[in-house]
Amino acid sequence: VVVIVSIMVLAWIGLSMRLFQIQILDGSKYREQGSKQAQAQIPIPAVRGNIYDRNNKPLTRNIIKYSFATYPNKIGNPKTLANSMSDYFGRSPDYYSQKLTKNTTFTYLERNMNRDDCQEFLEELPAGLIVERDSHRFYPNGNIGAQLIGYTDPDNHGLTGLEQKFDQYLTGTAGWVVRQLSGKGTALPNNRFPTKTPLDGSNIQLTIDLDYQVVLHEELRRRIDETSAISAMGILMNPQTGAILAMAAIPDFDANYPAKFPMETHKNRVLTDQFEPGSTFKFVAAAAALKYDLVNLHEEFFCENGQYTFAGEVVNDHEDYGLLTFPQIIENSSNVG
Structure with a gap:
């Protein structure tokens, strides 16, 4: 009996010491871990500012795009998911299989899709896929002014032209919201947690006149056809103020699909090339x-x-x-x- 009592007392003392260590000595560490497991700070992207001509005609717009991502280490049957993606989007199953095996924590399988291109897929979404709905750049005038305006990358950061030059003003500052998480890691609706409102990017207005820009493109194209020239470029300026009303170089490219055109056509040759006056x-x-x-x-x-x-x-x-x-x-x- 004495032995049993002694063992129970020692066990109680050991348990008490362990509880003291967890609650008092290491309490802040475990509270932080619990907070991370129960809450998540979800980013709220800022809307990119737009670029306008001198008459407030839009040269850029923001449209909604859909991206599909997943946590590969949580996918039970990667081959089935790869086949489902391949059947709908047309890429080979190996393309998706490589993505699922290369990045085990998180990976994008398709990015920046128009809703019309993935409507049926959204309605019958395979298990394990995450859908991200983001604002994406669109250029309503296609090739008109493309070399001057430039274009953005899949993350909506400027790569060339004015999009790159004024990226810090157009991008804005993202916000965030803290959400409570369920046991499965999904966000729960709860408005009591703190939020930070995103600061949208600034708009930019140019001296460019879209109508003059169209005319300049047409005239350059006409002269190339008449003379069988390799290229042509031109600039229209207001002689009284020096304001640039139009600037173009042919051949050009469509800013919505820059990868489909040679890199040489992306250059704004009016600015990059040197000529005797x-x-x-x-x-x-x-x-x-x-x-x-x-x-x-x-x-x-x-x-x-x-x-x-x-x-x-x-x-x-x-x-x-x-x-x-x-x-x-x-x-x-x-x-x-």
């Missing part, structure tokens, strides 16, 4: 001459009938010009004048 620089020399009263608008110059030798080099005109006034020299782009 040629006759366009005559305006600079003419403006300087007028500013410092070296010539006047009524002064005439003899243009040597279209050919003049200077410093051993022959300067030619495209016409055999004789006497021309200063404005006529600019109007006719006379090299000799």
